[in-house]
Amino acid sequence: MGSMPRVAVVGGSLGGLTAALLLRDLGCEVSVYERSREELEAKGAGIAVLAATWRYPVQRLGVPADEFSARTSWVRFLEADGSTAFEEQRLYHLSSWNAVYRVLLQGFGRENYHLASEVSSFVDDGAQVTINFTDGRTDVVDLLVCADGIASEARQTLLPEVTSAYAGYIAWRGVIPESELTPATFDALHESLTYQVMDHSHILVYPIPGLAGEVEPGHRLMNIVWYRNVSPEDFESFLTDVNGDVRSVSIPPGLVNERDLAEMRADAKALLAPQLAEVVTGIKEPFLQVVYDIEVPRMAFGRVCIIGDAAFACRPHAAAGTAKAAEDGWILAEEIAAADGDVLKALAAWEVRQLALGRSLLERTRDIGYRSQVAGTFKAGDPDLVFGLYAPGN
Numbered sequence: 001m002g003s004m005p006r007v008a009v010v011g012g013s014l015g016g017l018t019a020a021l022l023l024r025d026l027g028c029e030v031s032v033y034e035r036s037r038e039e040l041e042a043k044g045a046g047i048a049v050l051a052a053t054w055r056y057p058v059q060r061l062g063v064p065a066d067e068f069s070a071r072t073s074w075v076r077f078l079e080a081d082g083s084t085a086f087e088e089q090r091l092y093h094l095s096s097w098n099a100v101y102r103v104l105l106q107g108f109g110r111e112n113y114h115l116a117s118e119v120s121s122f123v124d125d126g127a128q129v130t131i132n133f134t135d136g137r138t139d140v141v142d143l144l145v146c147a148d149g150i151a152s153e154a155r156q157t158l159l160p161e162v163t164s165a166y167a168g169y170i171a172w173r174g175v176i177p178e179s180e181l182t183p184a185t186f187d188a189l190h191e192s193l194t195y196q197v198m199d200h201s202h203i204l205v206y207p208i209p210g211l212a213g214e215v216e217p218g219h220r221l222m223n224i225v226w227y228r229n230v231s232p233e234d235f236e237s238f239l240t241d242v243n244g245d246v247r248s249v250s251i252p253p254g255l256v257n258e259r260d261l262a263e264m265r266a267d268a269k270a271l272l273a274p275q276l277a278e279v280v281t282g283i284k285e286p287f288l289q290v291v292y293d294i295e296v297p298r299m300a301f302g303r304v305c306i307i308g309d310a311a312f313a314c315r316p317h318a319a320a321g322t323a324k325a326a327e328d329g330w331i332l333a334e335e336i337a338a339a340d341g342d343v344l345k346a347l348a349a350w351e352v353r354q355l356a357l358g359r360s361l362l363e364r365t366r367d368i369g370y371r372s373q374v375a376g377t378f379k380a381g382d383p384d385l386v387f388g389l390y391a392p393g394n
């Protein structure tokens, strides 16, 4: 067996951690560099977790998915009057960014997980990559994996011509403890992933683990994702937070301006099924995320690669963002092993596979978004809405 490369991973979120763990399992010496000063506990957002996301925790760390996710057995579409338009039995694992992060970080350990480490630039001289940090530190590695997310500076450096395309809508998000719901609403929602399709809009509501990881029904959080169109002309004022700062990717909990919050809550009462309106209007600090499409023509550049949202950022309708980030890591490890540690050979083979995956997911999620938010042809129970990374249900 050839010697394994020394690796640095920039970005210590779900994509970066999964890649780091897999490459370390191969025998690589791996350091993770994360810009945040504190462990990334603050993000309370729910995520549906597909197999690729929970594969590492389950297969390599031996942590059952039920320990870090809520399980729902029904998919339901409600009408505005609260009646059921469509329902089917389907198992989903629904978790939160925090819950998955905690398991992965515990698996990786903190020794080579470096917080407060913001990468400012890197130079690939063909034989090695030198990484420069904003505080003046440097590191030299054989392979640099950039998992620095949707606003990736690595992507902007490597592919300055690639821009993010605003999809025309945002997602309202937020959570409320299940214990704060009326018994009727809890009963209606706690076993299912619940949708409502509206005119040029749709909402998903589902349970996720509590902030301390609680997975028992009644002790979890109920999470929302409500897609609403915001015209490009209104975009800047909509994304102005309480401090007057214009945001581009998200407005965190507590910082959304009062005008937009009040309008969203009033619309919730007018448009949503009563059970869903109760959840949405009960959320104390809703936040929002902007939906973008980002497509890249390349993912490998000599000894540097971009993975996860740093490469393709896809609309969330397949619930496959973290699964794609994780899969980029699984296939990278597979190709490094197949190339016996030869980084250039491995990245060339890896890029072909991951470009194909990114393109197909982008196309699928763009189509779902178009049908829901633009064409208005999105229907309750549409089989294309089944979550999946490679295809609906897969």
Ligand SMILES: Cc1cc2nc3c(=O)[nH]c(=O)nc-3n(C[C@H](O)[C@H](O)[C@H](O)COP(=O)(O)OP(=O)(O)OC[C@H]3O[C@@H](n4cnc5c(N)ncnc54)[C@H](O)[C@@H]3O)c2cc1C
Binding pocket: 010, 011, 012, 013, 014, 015, 016, 033, 034, 035, 036, 040, 046, 047, 048, 049, 050, 053, 117, 118, 119, 120, 147, 148, 149, 150, 152, 153, 171, 225, 289, 290, 291, 307, 308, 309, 310, 316, 319, 320, 321, 322, 323, 325
């Ligand atoms: C509305 C919405 C709903 C979603 N729902 C789901 C869902 O149900 N299921 C799902 O799987 N996915 C979902 N996603 C997508 C998912 O959130 C992303 O795909 C996923 O977080 C990408 O992971 P990542 O590791 O690539 O990047 P990120 O999680 O964005 O992490 C990037 C990390 O890099 C760090 N960083 C950035 N720059 C630097 C630097 N210069 N130096 C050091 N560190 C740096 C950041 O601090 C951050 O920790 C959703 C997204 C949205 C917007």
